[in-house]
Amino acid sequence: MRKLFIAIFIGSIVGLSNPTFAMASDVASLKAQVDKLMEQALVIRESLRQVMLQQPAQAVLASTDQKQVALQVGHWKMEEVPWELRALDQERQAQGGGKMEWEVSLAIAQETAKILEAEGIGVTLLPAILPSIYRADVFVAIHADQNPSLPYASGFKVAASAFDQSGEAKRLAQLLGEEYRKATWLTKESYIPASMPYYYAFNSSKFLYAVHPATPAAIIETGYLPNPRDRAVILTNPHMAAQGIAQGILQFLKEI
Numbered sequence: 134m135r136k137l138f139i140a141i142f143i144g145s146i147v148g149l150s151n152p153t154f155a156m157a158s159d160v161a162s163l164k165a166q167v168d169k170l171m172e173q174a175l176v177i178r179e180s181l182r183q184v185m186l187q188q189p190a191q192a193v194l195a196s197t198d199q200k201q202v203a204l205q206v207g208h209w210k211m212e213e214v215p216w217e218l219r220a221l222d223q224e225r226q227a228q229g230g231g232k233m234e235w236e237v238s239l240a241i242a243q244e245t246a247k248i249l250e251a252e253g254i255g256v257t258l259l260p261a262i263l264p265s266i267y268r269a270d271v272f273v274a275i276h277a278d279q280n281p282s283l284p285y286a287s288g289f290k291v292a293a294s295a296f297d298q299s300g301e302a303k304r305l306a307q308l309l310g311e312e313y314r315k316a317t318w319l320t321k322e323s324y325i326p327a328s329m330p331y332y333y334a335f336n337s338s339k340f341l342y343a344v345h346p347a348t349p350a351a352i353i354e355t356g357y358l359p360n361p362r363d364r365a366v367i368l369t370n371p372h373m374a375a376q377g378i379a380q381g382i383l384q385f386l387k388e389i
């Protein structure tokens with residue numbers, strides 16, 4: 134029974150329809166088989182990542198000169214998490230005012246899309262798991278914050294991708310910060326945790342489901358969901374938050 138379970142597990146790791154392997158008589162040799170298959174799977178994944186870096190998935194262009202903006206909704210559709218991102222904690226997201234972080238982020242992203250589309254810009258909303266190596270003119274990940282040890286924490290944070298190769302991500306983050314502060318009454322926090330610039334969806338050096346390094350990419354924590362003051366913007370008036378994000382992106386697109 135145990136052997137059968139492990140056998141199914143080995144097959145499912147590499148997604149083989151007809152896995153072939155010898156029935157091992159002891160756990161040690163089964164572990165060795167798992168290690169070998171894992172190694173092979175990582176080699177295949179790496180080859181695919183290299184190919185995708187050359188031929189990234191990208192938003193369908195409505196016209197050749199239309200700018201394409203990708204807005205990632207933090208934690209949206211986390212149940213579709215692939216094997217390589219299995220370490221992502223599906224439960225770990227902010228909540229407050231009866232809403233989960235993904236719901237609040239989705240409403241802000243939808244409002245941001247409306248503003249950008251009215252300016253003739255193409256917008257694609259992306260879930261937590263990106264298409265493999267995704268290319269666009271701008272990528273912004275939208276989140277809401279929570280700090281269990283500081284229940285009255287307030288403010289927003291913006292960070293540029295640490296994996297950026299466009300040379301533009303820092304400017305994008307700067308403009309997002311300036312415009313978001315103008316559009317909302319929230320203060321910009323100076324402390325940026327490493328989880329922001331090293332956000333998994335920026336990390337195309339490790340993951341397949343990440344943004345292309347030549348895409349200017351930034352992440353915004355729009356405000357604290359447990360704080361009623363911040364919620365008045367991000368939950369009650371998502372249009373305000375969206376205005377800040379959209380204006381930051383519009384300013385950025387004017388420059389590049």
Ligand SMILES: [Zn+2]
Nearest residue numbers: 207234276277
């Ligand atoms: Zn989040």
